[in-house]
Amino acid sequence: MIKDLxxxxxxxxxxxxxxxxxxxxxxxxxxxxINWGRIWSLWPVHLETACCSVEFGAASGPRYDVERFGIIxxxxxxxxxxxxxxxxxxxxxxxxxxxxxxxQMPEPKYVIAMGACAITGGLYVDSYNVLPGVDGIIPVxxxxxxxxxxxxxxxxxxxxxxxxxKRSKIK
Amino acid sequence: xxxxxxEKPTTNSSPQQSSSPSSPPPSPKPAAxxxxxxxxxxxxxxxxxxEKGIVSQIISHFGNxxxxxxxxxxxxxxxxxxxxxxxxxxxxxxxxxxxDHAEAVSGTDYPKDxxxxxxxxxxxxxxxxxxxxxFSLATRTNRDDARLPTLINVYRSAEYHERExxxxxxxYFEGHPRxxxxxxxxxxxxxxxxxxxxxxxxx
Amino acid sequence: MAKNVEHGIEDDLNKKLAIQIVKESExxxxxxxxxxxxxxxxxxxxxxxxVDGDYIVHCxxxxxxxxxxxxxxxxxxxxxxxxxxxxRPVIHDSSNIIxxxxxxxxQLVGIEVPRRGQFIRALASERERQIYTLYWLAIxxxxxxxxxxxxxxxxxxxxxxxxxxxxTGARVTHAFNIPGGxxxxxxxxxxxxxxxxxxxxxxxLKEYEDIFYNNPLFRQRTEGVGILSKEDxxxxxxTGSVLRASGIPYDVRKAEPYDIYNEMxxxxxYMKSGDSFARSYVPFLDMKESCHIMxxxxxxxxxxxxxxxxxxxxxxxxxxxAYRRVESGRGALGYYIVSDGTPKPYRVKxxxxxxxxxxxxxxxxxxxxxxxxxxxxxxxxxWPVEADR
Numbered sequence: 001m002i003k004d005l006x007x008x009x010x011x012x013x014x015x016x017x018x019x020x021x022x023x024x025x026x027x028x029x030x031x032x033x034i035n036w037g038r039i040w041s042l043w044p045v046h047l048e049t050a051c052c053s054v055e056f057g058a059a060s061g062p063r064y065d066v067e068r069f070g071i072i073x074x075x076x077x078x079x080x081x082x083x084x085x086x087x088x089x090x091x092x093x094x095x096x097x098x099x100x101x102x103x104q105m106p107e108p109k110y111v112i113a114m115g116a117c118a119i120t121g122g123l124y125v126d127s128y129n130v131l132p133g134v135d136g137i138i139p140v141x142x143x144x145x146x147x148x149x150x151x152x153x154x155x156x157x158x159x160x161x162x163x164x165x166k167r168s169k170i171k
Numbered sequence: 172x173x174x175x176x177x178e179k180p181t182t183n184s185s186p187q188q189s190s191s192p193s194s195p196p197p198s199p200k201p202a203a204x205x206x207x208x209x210x211x212x213x214x215x216x217x218x219x220x221x222e223k224g225i226v227s228q229i230i231s232h233f234g235n236x237x238x239x240x241x242x243x244x245x246x247x248x249x250x251x252x253x254x255x256x257x258x259x260x261x262x263x264x265x266x267x268x269x270x271d272h273a274e275a276v277s278g279t280d281y282p283k284d285x286x287x288x289x290x291x292x293x294x295x296x297x298x299x300x301x302x303x304x305x306f307s308l309a310t311r312t313n314r315d316d317a318r319l320p321t322l323i324n325v326y327r328s329a330e331y332h333e334r335e336x337x338x339x340x341x342x343y344f345e346g347h348p349r350x351x352x353x354x355x356x357x358x359x360x361x362x363x364x365x366x367x368x369x370x371x372x373x374x
Numbered sequence: 375m376a377k378n379v380e381h382g383i384e385d386d387l388n389k390k391l392a393i394q395i396v397k398e399s400e401x402x403x404x405x406x407x408x409x410x411x412x413x414x415x416x417x418x419x420x421x422x423x424x425v426d427g428d429y430i431v432h433c434x435x436x437x438x439x440x441x442x443x444x445x446x447x448x449x450x451x452x453x454x455x456x457x458x459x460x461x462r463p464v465i466h467d468s469s470n471i472i473x474x475x476x477x478x479x480x481q482l483v484g485i486e487v488p489r490r491g492q493f494i495r496a497l498a499s500e501r502e503r504q505i506y507t508l509y510w511l512a513i514x515x516x517x518x519x520x521x522x523x524x525x526x527x528x529x530x531x532x533x534x535x536x537x538x539x540x541x542t543g544a545r546v547t548h549a550f551n552i553p554g555g556x557x558x559x560x561x562x563x564x565x566x567x568x569x570x571x572x573x574x575x576x577x578x579l580k581e582y583e584d585i586f587y588n589n590p591l592f593r594q595r596t597e598g599v600g601i602l603s604k605e606d607x608x609x610x611x612x613t614g615s616v617l618r619a620s621g622i623p624y625d626v627r628k629a630e631p632y633d634i635y636n637e638m639x640x641x642x643x644y645m646k647s648g649d650s651f652a653r654s655y656v657p658f659l660d661m662k663e664s665c666h667i668m669x670x671x672x673x674x675x676x677x678x679x680x681x682x683x684x685x686x687x688x689x690x691x692x693x694x695x696a697y698r699r700v701e702s703g704r705g706a707l708g709y710y711i712v713s714d715g716t717p718k719p720y721r722v723k724x725x726x727x728x729x730x731x732x733x734x735x736x737x738x739x740x741x742x743x744x745x746x747x748x749x750x751x752x753x754x755x756x757w758p759v760e761a762d763r
Contacts, residue, residue, distance in 0.1 A: 050418065050440050050442075050462075050759055051462050051463075051465035051759055053418075054465050054466050054509065054546060055545075055546065057509065057512065057513070057528065058528060058531070058532070058535075060524075060528070061512075061524075061525065061528030061529055061531070061532065062525050062528065062529040062532075063529060063532045088440075089440065089442055091356075091439070091440065091441060091442060092356045093355070093356040093357070093438050093439050093441065094411060094418075094439045094440070097410070097411055097439075123458060123459050123462065124442045124443075124447070124459065125372075126371050126372045126447070126450075127371060127372075127442050127443040127446070127447055128361075128364055128369075128371050128372070128443050128446065129355070129356070129441055129442060129443050130442055130443070147547070148465065148546060148547070150545060246630060247697060249695075271608050271609070272608060272609065272610070272611035273611060274611065274613075274706070274708065274725060274730070275708060275710065275723065275725035275730075277710055277721075277723035277725075279712055279720070279721045280721075290710070292697065292708070292710070292725070294611075296607075296608045296617070296622050296624055297608060302624070302628075302629040302630070303626075303629040303630030305697060305699075307697070326611070327609050327610060327611075327733075328609070328610050328611025328612075328730065328733060329611075330733060331729065331732060331733055332729075353437065353438065354437055354438035354441045354762055355438060355441065356438070364443065364446055365445065365446060365721075369446075371443070371446060371447065371450065
């Protein structure tokens, strides 16, 4: 069979088989390296929605330093962010803007829904202006419960997101 | 037979820290002999003199038929006027009595009377003796065609409050430059939310 | 587009400025920018500014991105059930927003708060005022580019939040003040911890003054910028630190003392210049005064006693109205409650300091440079969630 492959007329088949082997050999370590880079530099979009933003601000403070996970509130444009943390209630006026912000972010992007209001509407579920949860508009990766969640819960949610990213395949 | 008539506590109880003497509870009146017991005299607490002075100034200027007093309590006064007179009364209050800004404007829907009441809470920053006083100026209008003259030329601070009352209750303020959407979403196509027939989800 | 001239400009000054600039310039010199709900410089609030080169010609606020219908929801819950959702507008100053509600409900239902409860309420209120002001300073600092001023207040705030956690059981939304008093008594050892905390904080305040308020860059950015004169402040009806920075010493705790504030000895802090620097400095002076008040409160608190008046299971309000005010971190916070004899309020109107101060924003921004916008906007002490309720 190998004599067959090395025959010049079957050269392209040999190349394709070789490249298959190469990809399979490198896929795991390369994917691991790329994922490692993504996990440790998740930059969130600065989208304070409602009251949970206070706990997010506290999480960026010196005690619950979230910067050691690579989460820097990048004040540049949102074209360079890959994480959007929906902090709190999303109401009908804010929903189209949230979708616009999500669409403008480059791939790959992740979403954390923080707080009871972002998950199911929370305390305000029967208000006339509040959406019952944000996963009707944008696909959510991790749900962080609490009203408001303590900064430690938010950090645990981030670590869950990191686990999820580690398991994902690179295309 | 004496009948002990139990009294409700008066609704006009003064706030905790008032400087004027708190109202004594009305005492039950024992029936005398064979005559039927007369209903107890509901003694209103004594109106505080300073606030009474303020109200009497207004009444002496406008007359009793235009002004209707709702209550006079320590540090809080409320009067009710017709929509046609409100600009005049407000100008008088600002110039002569010293209440120089509007703290809040709110509307309440009374479907039983078929009216909407809009109330202006007025305060004073420039006069020391009126420091803690809040003067409430109220007016009523029909629910079906709610129109009121704006007080924005008298009290500039009422601008955004009136706009919010317009969108929440549907009261049109004539003379206000922008009777528009403010807080609600731009595509709100439902009833004004604070009306009583607008019921929120599930209740 | 010269259409900006007719579009909602009420002030004569605005009109003259806009017409003059439009006449002198081409049509497309004016540019309309939207400082939107997703913007590092504005929080969750949108306002559009029309600029001509570098100068702002017209400004139009557009709130409502966090409007959750608090006032309507109040009508469907009874007096006690209203407390959790009413605290959420200002989540980190929640004691003050419920304090005002409790005072109004107590007047309607007719309860008397025991003395020890009044002291604890005032203690929580003063502490929350400091917690709020520290958070505001943190955000103010970082939007002017001073990131140390973000880290230091956020770190110090954690110490206070620990104290509130020990007192009430939650970090930010305490539900501690209720109509009738407070929910529970202070734990053992709280008084000493509190006094040590205040001593540490007073030393810290001197350091804040050194790195932030005496910073020449901060001073250049804020002194002389966005001046609000005394007459304008009265006419526009602003409140809180914005009012006190323009030379009017008005504080609800002195004007209309509630609970035991008439026994406390403190001065109303105010400044006369009315610029952004004064508006940033007055909350700082308020914090110093709060430390002084808290020491007196801890001193004079009665050693034992009830902290809460007994309430019936479903308290009914007597038919009538009540309007009570409290001084919160942003200004006078008032509740106007109408009750009709049932356990649920008929109408609740919340008059918040941020909504009242919003009218100063177009007034101050017109005529100033676009680069001054962060310092003017943040000095107005505006918290968007509260203004939208």
